[in-house]
Amino acid sequence: MSSNPLIRIAVPNKGSLSEAAAQMLREAGYAQRTDPKELVLLDEANGVEFFYLRPRDIAVYVGEGTLDVGITGRDMLIDSAAHADEVMPLGFGRSRFRFAAPAGSQHTIDDLHEQRLATSYPGLVGGYLAERGVHPRLITLDGAVETAIRLGVADAIADVVETGTTLRQAGLELFGEPILHSEAVLIKRRDTEAPTGLEQLQRRLNGVLVARNYVMMDYDVSDEHVDLACSITPGLESPTVARLAKEGWLAVRAMVPRTEAQQIMDDLWAIGARAILVTDIAACRL
Numbered sequence: 001m002s003s004n005p006l007i008r009i010a011v012p013n014k015g016s017l018s019e020a021a022a023q024m025l026r027e028a029g030y031a032q033r034t035d036p037k038e039l040v041l042l043d044e045a046n047g048v049e050f051f052y053l054r055p056r057d058i059a060v061y062v063g064e065g066t067l068d069v070g071i072t073g074r075d076m077l078i079d080s081a082a083h084a085d086e087v088m089p090l091g092f093g094r095s096r097f098r099f100a101a102p103a104g105s106q107h108t109i110d111d112l113h114e115q116r117l118a119t120s121y122p123g124l125v126g127g128y129l130a131e132r133g134v135h136p137r138l139i140t141l142d143g144a145v146e147t148a149i150r151l152g153v154a155d156a157i158a159d160v161v162e163t164g165t166t167l168r169q170a171g172l173e174l175f176g177e178p179i180l181h182s183e184a185v186l187i188k189r190r191d192t193e194a195p196t197g198l199e200q201l202q203r204r205l206n207g208v209l210v211a212r213n214y215v216m217m218d219y220d221v222s223d224e225h226v227d228l229a230c231s232i233t234p235g236l237e238s239p240t241v242a243r244l245a246k247e248g249w250l251a252v253r254a255m256v257p258r259t260e261a262q263q264i265m266d267d268l269w270a271i272g273a274r275a276i277l278v279t280d281i282a283a284c285r286l
Ligand SMILES: Nc1ncnc2c1ncn2[C@@H]1O[C@H](COP(=O)(O)OP(=O)(O)OP(=O)(O)O)[C@@H](O)[C@H]1O
Pocket: 014, 015, 016, 017, 055, 056, 072, 073, 074, 075, 076, 093, 094, 095, 143, 160, 161, 162, 163, 182, 183
């Protein structure tokens, strides 16, 4: 038996977040189940036990203190009203939570008063509208909410929107402001001390996020232009600058956002930097 208690982590067993959550945990060095029917997996080497649960139930287990932390959607966390808080966003499962109604119906949020509004997230949607003094008749459905209007069960809906394809196919259009921008989040119980091992888990997950979002850039630049070059690549803390054997030239190394790497290379080239190389970061602790 290890002397430290295991940290017990809830992971989505199905749905949109399931594979991406397992992938992120694998990249963070944890063992993950190989059989999608496995319910529990002990990773003794890392002091962790994973419980594979419905994403909607995860905030409940964590809020009750049965499990230490969990991965779920921000929308599901809020909808559950569980006694749990977001620890860190995880950068996947991004969606918007939106109202929609038949195309051309020119709905507004105020129209929802006493109308039938179908959703799988009555806590989230009811709370949002109540704060604005709007009280619809909420019709709670398990899924495929977009079909509720066509089938005559609802006048409008509120649901997860990613690409908008499902809405378009159902002949619906968005109205009102987004209720929420959601993504997968790590959660823990509210008002309790951080469980043993949470800090290490967070450092590992953060390492994965940084490795995904940043690349390492190396280049050579003349003494004369190094200050300008460093202002283009300030790095997270500060770039590393080393002397080259060639007189008057320096080598610079800095992390840059992956999505900006091509533009930054063009900008560096334009001020005379050469031998500009980009490499992936496999893992990191910052
Ligand atoms: N198309 C999507 N794109 C991004 N995130 C999504 C999408 N659909 C759902 N999600 C997010 O995934 C989380 C879990 O929802 P999901 O739909 O996977 O659960 P579910 O409805 O219980 O499962 P299933 O749809 O497989 O029955 C929510 O936080 C939701 O915002």
